[in-house]
Amino acid sequence: MDENHLLYARLIASTVQKEGLLHLDKDAVAKVIEHAARTIEENSKMSLHLGSMTDLLRESTYWARKQQVSIIGREHVTQALKSREQRVDRIRGQLIDHIGRNITRIRVTGAYVGEVNALSVLGIGEYSFGQPSRLTANCRFGDGDIIDIEREVELGGDIHSKGVLIMSGYLGSTYAKDQPLSMSASLVFEQSYGEVDGDSATAAELCALLSAIAEVPLKQSLAITGSMNQHGEVQAIGGINEKIEGFFDVCIKLGLTGEQGVIMPLSNVQHLMLRQDVIDAVAENKFQIHAIDSIDQALALLSGIEVGQLNEQGQYPEGSFNAAVAKRLQRWIDVHKHEKESAEED
The missing domain is CATH 1.10.8.60 (Helicase, Ruva Protein; domain 3)
Incomplete structure (x- = not known):
């Protein structure tokens, strides 16, 4: 001692x-x-x-x-x-019951495009608990706007909006340094009817958005939490124990497969004080905890494919996640360029 x-x-x-x-x-x-x-x-x-x-x-x-x-x-x-x-557990019990009855739609198996399980914490007095939220993204050709639906309907706080802007900065600096980001996108927490604030879902939002752009499905068996900076580094967040335990409880309710787990910031490892049943499940390989410090690591875990880095010719490896993102963005850039040239001719 x-x-x-x-x-x-x-x-x-x-x-x-x-x-x-x-x-x-x-x-x-x-x-x-x-x-x-x-x-x-x-x-x-x-x-x-x-x-x-x-x-x-x-x-x-x-x-x-x-x-x-x-x-x-x-x-x-x-x-x-x-x-x-x-x-004080009645509300948490009701939320998990609604997930179990598919009233609140949460998937913990399969893989889907533009969809990821984000994690949040709810508090009732001194008691707090975690729960997953289905975060979805849609994208299309546009003028570079990322619409935060929570903010548009005045359900998103300032810190959450800051996280969306940081994500926009990362997108531009990573995929469109020397040309316009010719896309528009929308992000929303499905079946969320209260205020959303904080930046702990920024990493989840970026993964969902890049999945929608690349048209690469993400594993729903893994939930993710973490803030990020404009360089794609994943940063610490609060409530890490409650978030992991909340997703674990939902997986127990829907059926633990051994493939489920949580992706969390590496800098939060020092804060882990998990319940014994979660510790036992991890030790028995029934539940996974992945500590990461970059968005690329999150994308590799969620997609199951190589993320890919730029080579000397400024191209991503064929078949990689980033190659799929770059290819679709280039398609929109070409459309934008064609429209601009047509307008100048007129």
């Missing part, structure tokens, strides 16, 4: 003494420390919110006394946390 854990264990002991609660065995202390770290999304730091910790110790004492034991074990702390979750 490192120094921080030892100090926190002493804090637990003093609280137990002060409140007249049952003492904890070492596994129970470890579980309380684990929960304190998860609360602030840090596997090396812990929350010092005494009210929350004291409530957890009180409820753990209740479950231990109900079983007529004199020492709190890990199972009693786990039961206390589970009971706390069940008291």
Whole structure:
């Protein structure tokens, strides 16, 4: 036990003494420390919110006394946390039930063009949980506009809109440095009726859009979360544990195949404090977690084909994902050029 854990264990002991609660065995202390770290999304730091910790110790004492034991074990702390979750779990349960009954359309098998499972977090008081959202993209010949439907109907926040603009910058710098980006596109979170904010879906939006341009299907068995910069680097986001667990729960509901998993930012690995059932599923190769730091890595995982890099002649390898993107964009550029020449002749 490192120094921080030892100090926190002493804090637990003093609280137990002060409140007249049952003492904890070492596994129970470890579980309380684990929960304190998860609360602030840090596997090396812990929350010092005494009210929350004291409530957890009180409820753990209740479950231990109900079983007529004199020492709190890990199972009693786990039961206390589970009971706390069940008291505010009605909305999460309804959402998963709607997905299971296909009222809310989420696919966790197959591959589809311009469609990806993005991940978000919903909060109810101190309780928060993750859920997947079906994000779709359409594209066509146009003047370079990317329409954020959430923003157009005033359901998208400023940070989300910033993410869409960053994505536009990446598209232009990667695929149209010396010529106009002659396309228009639209992005939307399907069956989403509340405000959408934050930039954690930027990577998912770009993957869906590039899939629509390239007409290459993406695996629905993998959900993705992560923000990004204009250079295509994937960046850390919040709520990583809830997002992974939320998609895992949906996969359990719809049928776990062993192919499902989550693509997450590499920089978020330090924040992982997952539930034991998720950890067990990953260890048994029933669920996957892929940590990435670039959009190219995400596209390779989602599409299952080579992404491709520019060669010395400025071309992408034949059959690669980027070659398909470049080919369709060039087709629209040629149309734009033809229209411009026709207008000048008139």
